[in-house]
Amino acid sequence: MSKKIPFDATQEVRDTCLCLHVQRAARALAKRFDDALRPAGLTNGQFSLLMALNRPQPPSIAPVATLLAMDRTTLTAALKPLERDGMVRIEIDPDDRRSRLLVLTDAGHLALARALPIWRATHADVEAGLPDQDADRLRASLRALA
Structure with a gap:
């Protein structure tokens, strides 16, 4: 027989x-x-992923997975629609043929250019709605949990 947990525990x-x-x-x-990002044709996850690829040099999978707190398999699955839509290209790393580089294409840059102003406006609205409007403190607390 199981012991029932009281409702006050649920509360x-x-x-x-x-x-x-x-x-x-x-x-x-x-x-x-x-x-907010729907008119730009992206989800928030796709926006974050594309932004994570927006670097001077194309990254490999591991640092992007770490940044986004994803395992490699989940990241690979998230890349597939972006690759299919021509926003990302996966290339063999010329320095290590076992490794893959994630290249943000011109279409990916264009998608980010369309989405960034939307993200900025939405982000400003979110921050303005915070109690005490202390977004830096909230970010620090969330980083401590991560």
């Missing part, structure tokens, strides 16, 4: 669980940015 978790609150906030922010 305790609902009211105090950092994981739950971060997940809820992440889902709400993801939806807000997905909605």
